Structures are given as C-alpha cells and as structure tokens.
Amino acid sequence: MNKTLLGYVPEESPIYSVHPFVRVFFLFVVSLFPMIIVAPEWNAFLIVLVIILMRYSRINLATLKLYVPVAVSMGSLILFSYTVFAGNHPEFMELIRFLGIRIYYERIVEAIVVYFRVVPMIFITVYFLSSSRERDIIVAMRSIRLPFTITYLVAMALRSAGMVLEDFSIVRQAEKARGFDPAGKSIAYKLRQFVMYIIPLFALALRRADEFSNALVARSYSFTGLLRNPKRADYVLTHYHFRKRDFAIVAVLAFMLIALLVLRYGFGLLVLEGSLTEVLLRSILL
Amino acid sequence: MEEEKIWEVEEGEKRSVGVIHIVITALLIGIGAVVGAFGSFTLPLGFGVNFFWPAIAVQNVGSVWFGAWGVIAAALFPIISNGIAGTPVYVSLAYIPANAVQALLPALAFRLFKADPRLRKGRDYLIFLVAITLGNIFGALYSPLVVLRGFGLLTAESVPLFIWGWFGGNEVAGIIFGLILLKALSGVVMHSRAFVKKWFA
Numbered sequence: 001m002n003k004t005l006l007g008y009v010p011e012e013s014p015i016y017s018v019h020p021f022v023r024v025f026f027l028f029v030v031s032l033f034p035m036i037i038v039a040p041e042w043n044a045f046l047i048v049l050v051i052i053l054m055r056y057s058r059i060n061l062a063t064l065k066l067y068v069p070v071a072v073s074m075g076s077l078i079l080f081s082y083t084v085f086a087g088n089h090p091e092f093m094e095l096i097r098f099l100g101i102r103i104y105y106e107r108i109v110e111a112i113v114v115y116f117r118v119v120p121m122i123f124i125t126v127y128f129l130s131s132s133r134e135r136d137i138i139v140a141m142r143s144i145r146l147p148f149t150i151t152y153l154v155a156m157a158l159r160s161a162g163m164v165l166e167d168f169s170i171v172r173q174a175e176k177a178r179g180f181d182p183a184g185k186s187i188a189y190k191l192r193q194f195v196m197y198i199i200p201l202f203a204l205a206l207r208r209a210d211e212f213s214n215a216l217v218a219r220s221y222s223f224t225g226l227l228r229n230p231k232r233a234d235y236v237l238t239h240y241h242f243r244k245r246d247f248a249i250v251a252v253l254a255f256m257l258i259a260l261l262v263l264r265y266g267f268g269l270l271v272l273e274g275s276l277t278e279v280l281l282r283s284i285l286l
Numbered sequence: 287m288e289e290e291k292i293w294e295v296e297e298g299e300k301r302s303v304g305v306i307h308i309v310i311t312a313l314l315i316g317i318g319a320v321v322g323a324f325g326s327f328t329l330p331l332g333f334g335v336n337f338f339w340p341a342i343a344v345q346n347v348g349s350v351w352f353g354a355w356g357v358i359a360a361a362l363f364p365i366i367s368n369g370i371a372g373t374p375v376y377v378s379l380a381y382i383p384a385n386a387v388q389a390l391l392p393a394l395a396f397r398l399f400k401a402d403p404r405l406r407k408g409r410d411y412l413i414f415l416v417a418i419t420l421g422n423i424f425g426a427l428y429s430p431l432v433v434l435r436g437f438g439l440l441t442a443e444s445v446p447l448f449i450w451g452w453f454g455g456n457e458v459a460g461i462i463f464g465l466i467l468l469k470a471l472s473g474v475v476m477h478s479r480a481f482v483k484k485w486f487a
Contacts, residue, residue: 161319198343209313209478223304
C-alpha cells in the first residue's frame with residue numbers, strides 16, 4: 001500500500017500509472033470547472049464523476065466520511081447565509097416569513113447554486129489528497145523545473161507535517177501516562193491542554209531544525225538562492241517519464257476547460273436559466 | 287538599550303542566509319499545517335474561516351522570530367491545512383495575501399520599534415497586541431470581502447458574520463498562544479542559529 005496525504009492506496013492502483021504532474025494539473029484545471037458551470041445538475045454530475053474516479057483509482061471511499069460533516073456544515077452555513085442573512089429585497093419572491101426573517105425563492109436558488117459549486121471542488125481536493133503521496137507533489141514540481149530550493153522546501157514541509165503529527169501523538173501519550181485525562185473537562189481546560197501541546201511541538205521543531213541543517217551541510221548542501229536553479233542530478237525524475245497517455249490526458253483536460261468557457265460565455269449554456277434544477281425548484285417551491 | 291541590540295548586527299558578526307532558514311521555514315509550514323487543520327476541524331465557520339484558529343500563533347510568532355521566512359511559511363501552510371479541512375484550492379490560494387499580512391505586521395512592528403520578543407516590558411506586549419490586531423483586521427476584511435464575496439460564497443448581508451468570525455477566531459487564539467509562545471521560547475530561539483535579526487538573516 002502507498003501512504004498518501006489522506007490515507008492509503010494500493011500500489012497497483014491505476015492512478016500511479018499516470019505521471020504526477022498530470023494529477024496536479026487535474027487538480028488545478030478540474031477545480032475550475034465548478035466555477036464556470038452554474039447549473040447545479042452539471043456540477044452534481046461532476047461529483048459523480050469524481051466518485052467514479054475514486055473507485056477506479058481504488059481509493060477507500062470511507063475517506064469521504066471524514067468530509068460529510070464538512071459538507072453538511074458548509075451547506076448549513078450557505079443556507080443560513082442566504083436565508084437568515086438574505087436581507088430585505090422586495091424585488092424577490094417571498095416564500096415564507098418566520099420571526100421577521102424573510103425567505104426568498106431567488107436566495108434559496110442562489111444557495112443551491114453556490115453549494116453545488118463548492119462541493120465538487122471539495123471532492124476534487126479530497127481525490128487529489130487521497131491519491132497523492134508527498135513524492136508525487138515533488139516530482140510534479142521538478143517536472144516543470146521549479147527551482148530545487150522551492151521543491152526541497154515543499155518536500156521537507158510535507159514530511160515535517162507528518163513528523164509533527166507523530167510528535168503530537170507522543171506528547172499526548174506521555175501526558176496520558178502521567179494521568180492527564182481531558183475527558184469531560186470544560187473548553188477552557190481543553191484550551192489549556194492545547195497550550196501544553198504547542199510549546200513542546202515548537203521546541204521539538206527548533207531542535208529538529210538544527211539537526212536537519214547540520215545533516216544537510218554535512219552532505220554538502222548549500223543555499224544557492226530561492227529562485228536559482230543550478231544544474232544538478234535529478235534522480236527522482238529518472239523514475240518518472242511522460243508517456244503519450246499523459247500528454248493526451250493533459251490535452252483532453254485543457255480542451256475541456258476551453259470548451260466549457262466557450263459554452264458558458266460564448267453560447268450562454270450551463271447556466272441556471274432553463275436548467276433542470278430551475279424547473280424542479282419552480283415546481284416544488286412555487 | 288538592550289532591545290536595540292537584539293535587532294542589530296553586532297560588530298564582527300556575519301549573518302547570511304543558510305540551509306537552516308530553509309529548514310525552519312519547512313518546519314514552520316509543517317507545524318502550521320497540523321495546528322491549522324486541527325483548528326479548522328474543531329470550530330469551523332466555513333470556507334477556511336474558523337471561530338478559533340490556533341495556527342495564527344504560528345504566523346505571528348514565526349515571523350517575529352524568523353522574519354521573512356516566517357512570513358513565507360505563514361502564507362503557505364494554510365493552503366495545506368485548509369485543503370485537509372475541505373476548503374477548495376482556489377479559495378485557499380486567494381487567502382495568501384491575508385495570511386502574509388497577518389504574519390508581516392508583527393515582524394515589522396518588532397523590528398521597527400525594537401521590541402523584545404521575550405516580552406520583558408509592557409511596551410513589548412503593547413506592540414505585539416497592536417500588531418496582531420491590525421493584521422487580523424486586514425485579514426478579516428480582505429478574506430470575506432474580497433475572497434468569499436468574489437467567489438460568490440456569501441451574501442452581502444452575511445459578510446459581517448464572517449468578518450467577526452475571522453477576527454475573533456484569530457485575535458483570541460493569537461493573544462493566548464502568541465504571548466505564551468513568545469514568553470516560553472523566545473529566549474531559546476534568540477540564541478539559535480535560525481533567529482533572524484533583519485529579514486532574511
């Protein structure tokens with residue numbers, strides 16, 4: 001199994017036959033799709049496509065359970081924002097009035113449009129984090145010839161996030177071993193507890209910084225500038241090669257982005273007016 | 287005054303950017319990403335805005351100790367922590383100016399007014415509190431008004447809720463954790479090779 005940023009994926013997953021740069025390109029390009037598409041049914045279709053991709057990539061769909069509370073709270077927040085904080089708009093169609101709060105049809109529709117724009121972006125981000133290892137992000141950056149210092153910085157940052165999590169676990173276990181039990185305590189108590197974590201985490205990081213830099217200097221690493229890119233052996237790239245399929249996927253994604261822009265802004269398609277969602281909402285709410 | 291010596295390069299002292307600064311930036315990003323994700327899952331308001339965000343202390347304190355390297359880390363780690371918490375990637379990228387300013391102002395204030403990171407006088411506390419407050423005000427105004435409204439995620443009427451949520455969530459956490467970190471660890475950091483007197487070294 002390969003350890004990714006959010007979980008584990010089998011080594012034989014088809015996602016690893018695709019160049020890491022293509023996966024990063026997928027994240028940034030496909031995340032734009034919900035921003036172009038307004039009609040909620042098309043964004044819902046995008047969600048379904050991403051779930052199918054996750055199944056095809058053999059990603060454990062249980063990871064999505066972590067984000068159910070996020071999706072629910074975000075939906076509640078959007079609905080709250082567009083109903084309770086809808087303001088006073090006589091030009092809108094008022095559906096009901098409750099305790100002085102006016103709920104408008106147009107605001108409900110806007111809330112649904114916004115929600116179905118945000119949720120696909122979350123799914124795409126989760127898909128990327130669930131399928132990508134730290135190494136993949138580094139390879140993607142090196143593929144586009146980003147300066148070595150920046151790539152190394154990102155690699156070390158991702159690795160240190162994992163180390164901080166381990167340190168956090170060690171500090172918690174040490175405190176439990178000393179009889180510290182936050183169960184059933186007040187929020188102020190738990191806040192104090194968190195303070196007791198953050199100081200050792202920082203202290204560990206400072207000590208580690210010294211050790212890491214000594215290790216790097218001992219191996220003749222030196223700071224050559226953030227943006228300079230002196231020629232050096234790129235061992236990791238020798239294991240990753242762009243194939244025709246990778247170029248094809250990048251071309252297809254780029255074409256889809258351009259096509260969406262043309263359909264939306266050239267032909268006025270993929271909008272709310274005349275969409276299936278609008279028809280359904282009108283029949284239900286009006 | 288002793289405070290001025292903290293930020294002045296002494297005679298014969300040579301300071302230059304080194305590997306240690308890259309390492310400390312990476313470690314700050316790691317700490318901030320974990321602490322930020324923890325805060326984002328604990329008391330979220332939505333879209334990367336939280337009622338209580340302890341990672342603001344990493345931004346404020348990291349930039350005071352490590353100058354521009356802390357500012358770089360402060361701008362980058364929320365991309366990771368927000369991504370883990372489910373915030374769309376383009377929203378996270380759009381937050382970069384707010385996070386950078388939240389880190390930049392304390393660093394600038396300490397260097398400009400020669401405040402002591404160990405917070406030995408009331409003046410040092412005041413400079414820290416004013417700097418983080420101004421930074422949080424900028425972040426609280428920029429993020430909902432520019433980012434969230436720009437992406438169409440909020441109505442105009444709900445913007446104040448997010449402004450106060452961002453400001454309150456950062457201010458309370460920044461004061462509590464920032465003061466404690468500065469008092470507890472500044473003495474150690476100032477004697478380390480990673481401590482930055484100017485902006486990069």
